[in-house]
Amino acid sequence: MPSEEVTDERxxxxxxxxxxxxxxKRYGDSSVAAVDALTLEIPAGEICVLVGPSGCGKTTAxxxxxxxxxxxxxxxxxxxxxxxxxxxxxxxxxxxxxxxQIGLFPHRTIAQNIAAVPQLLGWKxxxxxxxxxELIELIxxxxxxxxxxxxxxxxxxxxxxxxxxxxxADPLVMLMDEPFGAxxxxxRERLQNEFLRLQAEIGKTVLFVxxxxxxxxxMGDRIAVMREGGKVAQYATPAExxxxxxxxxxxxFVGADRALKRLALMRVADxxxxxxxxxxxxxxxxxxxxxxxxxxxxxxxxxxxxxxRRPLGWLSERDLRADVVPSRPDSPLGPLLDRDDVMRDALAxxxxxxxxxxxxxxxxxxxxxxxxxxxxSEFLGSPEAKTEEHGAVERPHG
Amino acid sequence: MSLALIQAxxxxxxxxxxxxxxxxxxxxxxxxxTVGGLSQVVELTLxxxxxxxLALALALVVALPAGxxxxxxxxxxxxxxxxxxxxxxxxxxxxxxxxxxxxxxGLLNLTVALAILGIPPILTNTFVGIREVDRAxxxxxxxxxxxxxxxxxxxxxxxxxxxxxTGIRTATINIVATATIAPLAGVATLGxxxxxxxxxxxxxxxxxxxxxxxxxLVLEFSLAGLQRLLTSKGLRLSAV
Amino acid sequence: xxxxxLFAAAGEVGKGFIHExxxxxxxxxxxxxxxxxxxxxxxxxxxxxxxxxxxxxLVAISVAxxxxxxxxxxxxxxxxxxxxxxxxxxxGVLYAIPSIAFFLLLLPITGRGRxxxxxxxxxxxxxxxxxNVTVGLSNVPASAxxxxxxxxxxxxxxxxxxxxxxxxxxxxxxxxxxxxSTVAIATLAVFAHAGGLGxxxxxxxxxxxxxxxxxxxxxxxxxxxxxxAILLTVQRFATPWxxxxxx
Numbered sequence: 001m002p003s004e005e006v007t008d009e010r011x012x013x014x015x016x017x018x019x020x021x022x023x024x025k026r027y028g029d030s031s032v033a034a035v036d037a038l039t040l041e042i043p044a045g046e047i048c049v050l051v052g053p054s055g056c057g058k059t060t061a062x063x064x065x066x067x068x069x070x071x072x073x074x075x076x077x078x079x080x081x082x083x084x085x086x087x088x089x090x091x092x093x094x095x096x097x098x099x100x101q102i103g104l105f106p107h108r109t110i111a112q113n114i115a116a117v118p119q120l121l122g123w124k125x126x127x128x129x130x131x132x133x134e135l136i137e138l139i140x141x142x143x144x145x146x147x148x149x150x151x152x153x154x155x156x157x158x159x160x161x162x163x164x165x166x167x168x169a170d171p172l173v174m175l176m177d178e179p180f181g182a183x184x185x186x187x188r189e190r191l192q193n194e195f196l197r198l199q200a201e202i203g204k205t206v207l208f209v210x211x212x213x214x215x216x217x218x219m220g221d222r223i224a225v226m227r228e229g230g231k232v233a234q235y236a237t238p239a240e241x242x243x244x245x246x247x248x249x250x251x252x253f254v255g256a257d258r259a260l261k262r263l264a265l266m267r268v269a270d271x272x273x274x275x276x277x278x279x280x281x282x283x284x285x286x287x288x289x290x291x292x293x294x295x296x297x298x299x300x301x302x303x304x305x306x307x308x309r310r311p312l313g314w315l316s317e318r319d320l321r322a323d324v325v326p327s328r329p330d331s332p333l334g335p336l337l338d339r340d341d342v343m344r345d346a347l348a349x350x351x352x353x354x355x356x357x358x359x360x361x362x363x364x365x366x367x368x369x370x371x372x373x374x375x376x377s378e379f380l381g382s383p384e385a386k387t388e389e390h391g392a393v394e395r396p397h398g
Numbered sequence: 399m400s401l402a403l404i405q406a407x408x409x410x411x412x413x414x415x416x417x418x419x420x421x422x423x424x425x426x427x428x429x430x431x432t433v434g435g436l437s438q439v440v441e442l443t444l445x446x447x448x449x450x451x452l453a454l455a456l457a458l459v460v461a462l463p464a465g466x467x468x469x470x471x472x473x474x475x476x477x478x479x480x481x482x483x484x485x486x487x488x489x490x491x492x493x494x495x496x497x498x499x500x501x502x503x504g505l506l507n508l509t510v511a512l513a514i515l516g517i518p519p520i521l522t523n524t525f526v527g528i529r530e531v532d533r534a535x536x537x538x539x540x541x542x543x544x545x546x547x548x549x550x551x552x553x554x555x556x557x558x559x560x561x562x563x564t565g566i567r568t569a570t571i572n573i574v575a576t577a578t579i580a581p582l583a584g585v586a587t588l589g590x591x592x593x594x595x596x597x598x599x600x601x602x603x604x605x606x607x608x609x610x611x612x613x614x615l616v617l618e619f620s621l622a623g624l625q626r627l628l629t630s631k632g633l634r635l636s637a638v
Numbered sequence: 639x640x641x642x643x644l645f646a647a648a649g650e651v652g653k654g655f656i657h658e659x660x661x662x663x664x665x666x667x668x669x670x671x672x673x674x675x676x677x678x679x680x681x682x683x684x685x686x687x688x689x690x691x692x693x694x695x696l697v698a699i700s701v702a703x704x705x706x707x708x709x710x711x712x713x714x715x716x717x718x719x720x721x722x723x724x725x726x727x728x729x730g731v732l733y734a735i736p737s738i739a740f741f742l743l744l745l746p747i748t749g750r751g752r753x754x755x756x757x758x759x760x761x762x763x764x765x766x767x768x769x770n771v772t773v774g775l776s777n778v779p780a781s782a783x784x785x786x787x788x789x790x791x792x793x794x795x796x797x798x799x800x801x802x803x804x805x806x807x808x809x810x811x812x813x814x815x816x817x818x819s820t821v822a823i824a825t826l827a828v829f830a831h832a833g834g835l836g837x838x839x840x841x842x843x844x845x846x847x848x849x850x851x852x853x854x855x856x857x858x859x860x861x862x863x864x865x866x867a868i869l870l871t872v873q874r875f876a877t878p879w880x881x882x883x884x885x
Contacts, residue, residue, distance in 0.1 A: 068540055088543075091543070092542060094543075095541075095543075099534060099537060099538060099541070101533075103537055103538030103539075104538070105535055105538075105552075105557070106535070106557065107556045107629075107632045116539075117542050117543065120544060149632030151635035166542070412746055483866070486815065486818045486819045487818050487858075487863060488822060489835070489836075489858045489859070490822065490826070491826055491836055491839050492851050492852075492855030492858065493855070499847065499851060571733065571736070574736060575736030575737060578738050592739075604743070607741075607742035607743045611735045611743060614736050614739070615735065618730075618734035
């Protein structure tokens, strides 16, 4: 199908790397720089989050890319080309721009808002209309809303339109300045997830500004933690920042709960699980007891599984006193985890179920191992965990 | 000093005034001259309309670009606002009389004098309207690559339209009202009836007043209609 | 004293025009093309006293009446929202009718004189004052009203103790615009035979005599600016919290 071809082409060629080369911003003749000799390379197709306390220059740093703030010294290259050599308006038409205040044009309909950049670029009417319709669908908006005005939409819907407007002309780079900052927490999470799903599809180079470290960890392929005076304190993947903060500033900024935050970056599958002695219905209990007695057993309770190795529950001492394994176990299964569960959620399930062990199932529902509070605490404390790197796994797999 | 005038018997009536508008009649003051009637009323009304439109056009040409420019740049606030305030304090009668006395009479001079009355409200309201446009929309417009001209043309001006129209409507009211005394500057508008009681009689004065009021209201309603037509529905929705 | 200031200013403007005629001793009236005749002004300043006072009275009474009516209408509309569009439209129509026409349209009803002028002038102020009071009241933060209600104020107490004080800047702002405009327009009261400074502009003797026009117009503008300054001062004293914020 032709439309699919277009989409493919877009995601392959639609992003450029962004490179800051000593980019500096001074306001007036102030000797203190708002952004001080920033050097940063953002690979094509990745989300780079600029995070830091207010006044650290992160927004200024972002705005120098589309020259809504003109840099005083240094340069920024998009796909190897200096932004300084470009006509500012033309440059901006190739860069998506999303801001916290959304800034939709209240006098234009949703469709007209989305079509703003294609119109500036002089696209033909049919092409603009087709693209607008495509984007309304892409952001999951009811096509009927295209004829409405911004005032008729909720804040969350408005920001979806804001994102669609930024994407309309298929920009090489997206700039997002606290895009979800003014949205209520529930809708913010939804919009974050939607954007990550979208990003998995379109693969833009995104500069994302936020003051919220949790949002940074969630959204970023890379995070640049900035400190006052527009300096980068650390530029690394979320996992690295959490496990190995470069200095006290980053450590403070990331927060005392960074161990817990690391769990948000991992899935159950990323960790070595324990094996429980398995017991099948109707199996002689003597065999089960023999397994329990073996020295390398990690879980001291046998797990009852059906013939497909799907977990049913835990066997107790009383169950084992019978000759054969019963079909109904004495203790219920408790929490059942999936290999794709995020570790933070898995821990929450364990704690909430007041269970010491939780069975982990694979995609077919078969037993894959057992997770325990002990494994998690051991993992967080182990030195190899600090070097191990896992992607920001909370995003859905594209 | 003019006690006699204040106590002068009022001989005008609305019936008489309407008769004056529709039927030509012999002036009872200056013997034998035919006055009033639809053709003369229409002619004077059209002249007043013409003067008003000319002056408004001149005021727009000067004040609108200036208001847009300074509003967009965010400079000249003192001048733009101060001019609006000072403009209100200028007595129209004194302005027209002075122009006529010092510079001279005629359509051109009158147009310039009336335009001066129209400039302050248009300039001030345009300036304020542009300044009050949501900064986020302007930021977004710049961010998606609009040129400064496009920002004014496609975002700021349409969003400031209600305010701009308030200025245009105030200017129009000022101009059309003051055009009534245009005969002082040698241009025969409906004020001819009003200022020429000794020719047109008391009914003529009242007829002139009726026509001036009608003309002003027609202009006001036309502009209100035009404003409604030009203002995006989205703006009305977000104003609620 | 105020007139002295005005004269000085007007004299400055007129200098260039007067220059060529300084040698002549004839009274200026004979040469209407003069922009400003210093001698005539000095001799005839008395004749502006009564018209200025008349103008002042016209403005003060008209604005007071207009304010009372507009304020009452605005309070009414504050309680009954459905009244707002018709009231705004109604006051808008009155505003759109040129004042001269308004004066004369009242002739068959109220005749000529001060009452006629006052009716027309106060009708003219309605829209500005009404609109500003309404805007001022609706701009009061909902949180302030909510807090007032929460601490047990009645609707009346909320209006007088919270809403109106907070709306004062807008209300006085409307009053200022209305007063300044009315001073200028009251010059036209001469057409209603209600006196005022217009008499010194629009009479056969003065019509083409710039000096008289300039003095009358100057007094009117000075009067407008004085009213404005007084109201601004009143507003500043009535809203001390805004001064604090500004500094």
